[in-house]
Amino acid sequence: MSDNDQSDLPERYDRPTVGDVEAIWEAWSDAEMNCLYWADMARRCSTLDRWTNISVAVFSSSTVASLLTGVHALSVSVSLVAAVIAITQSWHNYGGSAVDMAQIAAKFGEIELEYEMLWRSMDTETTLPRERVMSKYQELRKGEGSLTERTNKYTINNRLREKCYNTVTQRRAHFSLRAGGQ
Secondary structure, eight states: OOTTOOTTOOSSOOOOOHHHHHHHHHHHHHHHHHHHHHHHHHHHHHHHHHHHHHHHHHHHHHHHHHHHHTOHHHHHHHHHHHHHHHHHHHHHTHHHHHHHHHHHHHHHHHHHHHHHHHHHHHSSTTOOOHHHHHHHHHHHHHHHHHHHHHHTTSOOOHHHHHHHHHHHHHHGGGSOSOOTTO
16 A cells, blocks of 8 residues: 555554754755755765866876986986875875765755655645654664765764755745645
8 A cells, every 4th residue: 555545544543743843844845955965065065076186197297208308307206296196186085975965965865855755745735644654754864864974974064954954945935834724
């Protein structure tokens, strides 16, 4: 039986409260914001990875070129810069972080869609009973919690997070917090 199956419902049942509706709205907004945030962080890490790879390649080839020209001091300096960039690159693991962050963004995107479906189920004449709505909400929150634990290893960019929050707020300006005829 799907969440929207109404066949076994009594004529009258408890609908989600205003507090329930607000909690689901906030959770849906948070999931959307996290999806945007982690997708942007993944793009940034991917760009850093690409540029550090290019830098290592440029400085390594410059080392070879300076050795061929016989400028020993220049070859040592350029080779040192290439080594520092390579060490920094492996230390930060931008490529691996980009993949992980993209996966986090995708999972938050899935959770966002689940919240939207839950929201839409409340925004109809056939709103599900409160216990089903809140059961699904708790299930989503639990999944979100385990995902948040996965993000704890990363430093949060507060400026980007605020930008994503503002984007979500602007997108949702036309939505109503009213669901299920409340």
